[in-house]
Amino acid sequence: MRAIFAVFAAFSGVGIIAYALLWMFVPQSALAEPETDKDRKEWQQAVGLAALGIGVAVFTGLLGGAWSGWITGPIAVALIGAAVVWREADEAQRRRWRDGAFSQGKTGIVRTVAGGALVVAGVAAFLVVNDSVQNLSTVVLSVLATLIGVAVLTVPLWMRLVRDLDSERRARIRTEERAEIAAHLHDSVLQTLALIQKQSESPREVKRLARSQERELRSWLYGREVGELPHSISVAIAQACAEVEDDFAIAVSQVVVGDCELEDGMFALVQASKEAMVNAAKHAGVAEVSVYAEVEPEKVTVFVRDRGKGFDPDAVPEDRHGLAGSIRGRMTRHGGEVRLRTAPGEGTEVQLEMPRKTEART
Amino acid sequence: MSVRVFLVDDHALFRAGVKAELDTITEEIEVVGEAGSVGEAVAGIAHHRPDVVLLDVHMPDGGGAEVLRQIRTKIPEVTFLALSVSDAAEDVINVIRAGARGYVTKTISSQELVRAVVRVSEGDAVFSPRLAGFVLDAFADRPGAAPISDPELDLLTPRERDVLRLLARGYAYKEIASELFISVKTVETHVSSVLRKTQLSNRYELSRWATDRRLV
Incomplete structure (x- = not known):
């Protein structure tokens, strides 16, 4: 030129x-x-x-x-x-x-x-x-x-x-792209940062806010819909973990292998898992709970584990129905099983197993 | 003798934090250098010859995988431990397949990070629960799965599955060993073998799985 x-x-x-x-x-x-x-x-x-x-x-x-x-x-x-x-x-x-x-x-x-x-x-x-x-x-x-x-x-x-x-x-x-990202960050991250500044005297609240914002940002970045009714067990478990994190200001690390439709038995399984997480959050005295779920052709297994205090299952008072009612009752009504591994000082692991309905298999 | 570590992360604040933590809590690890970009990292690693590189996955100009590609052929004796905020399946599997010996997330505690660095420096693999879950999922036998072309690489043994399941449940190597009535050394062997399969298997499922998967 x-x-x-x-x-x-x-x-x-x-x-x-x-x-x-x-x-x-x-x-x-x-x-x-x-x-x-x-x-x-x-x-x-x-x-x-x-x-x-x-x-x-x-x-x-x-x-x-x-x-x-x-x-x-x-x-x-x-x-x-x-x-x-x-x-x-x-x-x-x-x-x-x-x-x-x-x-x-x-x-x-x-x-x-x-x-x-x-x-x-x-x-x-x-x-x-x-x-x-x-x-x-x-x-x-x-x-x-x-x-x-x-x-x-x-x-x-x-x-x-x-x-x-x-x-x-x-x-x-x-x-x-810029406009979309800016809009999203404004609604989510900036709002949370403002809240964190206001709540800076309460470490528990700050932690809870940071964790829930992290979760929200992750799901936005890596493409999982939030806030909709769960149709699959992986989404339902993720939501249950999120709720426990928000309510008790602890971290719930979850790993889900495989996925399936959320029918009656699976819904009960998720509810029971959530109850187990709540128990861990309330009683174990730890900052983190691990949840592992595996979907197999004939059954779904969930493990809820903490490295906290642990307890003596035989010494649980009669009036404490969390484990007996909310977890065991729910599971057995739908044909599932509950196994418990714990001892004082050894942490606790609740193992939940629910068979899959034949017609629901994928 | 301490493990010589090189930090690669485009966030200077994060590098400073890791360096300070590692310096204060342990004598086992010595941070010999750091870099904030792919180019700096390649030059710095070639110069310092560290034992272990702590590698960020997301960086401009190709990220951790690009550093791996450039260094692995030149200096194969350097081992890499990926350290990232990302839990996305695609990132995790890609950096492992590019040659990293392990993957941990940035929320890991300092003590656990030290253990992980020492472990990869000894030639073992480090799997976060997330990574264990991804690998289990990627190797799962589901209906319509691709045919197995090389059983040696394309299938996990039942024992390897057991180990991975316990890793995914948040068990430490020692806990896995006592749970399965095997030695810690045997657990390490199983994990290394799974790592090798994850890196080398040409099973179509594995690469497709990571990109297809929407779940985090």
Whole structure:
């Protein structure tokens, strides 16, 4: 590109002005001009182009005196023609993005042809004039001038086309993504951070807030829907863990292998698991509870484990029904089983097993 | 002799925190260098020749997997332990398949991190409960699963499954050993063997599983 302008610059500095002209056009592609302003803008551009052409002719005419008046006149004509074609290409490109197809109107074709004709006329006049003034070989000059004319007309056009299309599409995608991320972070993370600052005297509350925000952000980043009714056991278990985390300000680390539909028995299993987590949170005196669930073809097993105090199962008072009622009762009613492993100082692990219904197998 | 550790993480604050914790709680580990980008990491690791690299998964310019790719061919004796906030299946499986000897999340306690670093420096594998769950899931035999082309690599033995299940339940190696009536050394052997299969198995399921899986 620059080489072309350098060649042009040899002729009375026209290249510099042509460069300026191109520079003037480039930033426009980034602006999304409203449809209604189009006509006005076109007129402004046309007037600007004509003024520029005349300006170039006058300016170089003054500089070079009588000698270059014959040269700059044709060049200015060619320049205006080129500018019209470039401009039209720019418009056609915009139309194509808007309409999604390469539809160039009648006026567009007329303008392109007229611009091309201007260029040809300018170049021809230039050659005729120079042939009589200078003693250079006509063949060399005409080949060179034609090449330059074609290059100036097409090369910038294609480069612009490719670059504009690409950068505009990228910018649009970026803007949309940014807006979505900003909206989400504002509603979630910023709100939580504000809450944390207010609650900074209560470590328990801060921890709870941070943990629940972490969970929410994770599910957003890694694509799991939250807040909807669970249809699968993995989602149901994740929700139960989340509720326990929120209610008791502890961390529940959960691992689920496989997945299945959430029918009656599985719902009971999830409820019993949650009860086991609640027990661990209340009595074990630990900051973390591990939950592991595995879905197999014939059964689903859940392990709820803590490394806390543990207890002596035989010494549990009669009136404490958490384990007996909420866990064991629920499980046995649906044909499940409960196993308990604990001893004072050894932590506690509740193992829950629920058979899968034959027709529900996947 | 202490284990020489190199930290790679694009968050300077996190690096400083890990370094301070490791420096204060143990003599076993010496942090010899750190890096905040893939380029810095590759140059720093080549220069310092650490025993273990603590590697962040998410970084600009390709992340931890890119560091692994560039270093593993040049300096195969350096071992990598991935340390990340991400629990996404795809990240976990990718970094393991790129050659990391283990994967732990950033919420891990300092003591556990020290144990994990020492363990990988001795050539063993470190599986967080999450990773154990992912691997179990990826190797599960479900209806319509891809055919097994290489049983040596494409299937887990029943014993390996037992070990993985206990890891997923949050058991430490010692607890697994006493639960299964085997030695800790045997547990380590099983875990290393599972790691090898996870890295080398060409089972279509494994790579597809990680990308398909929406659950975290």
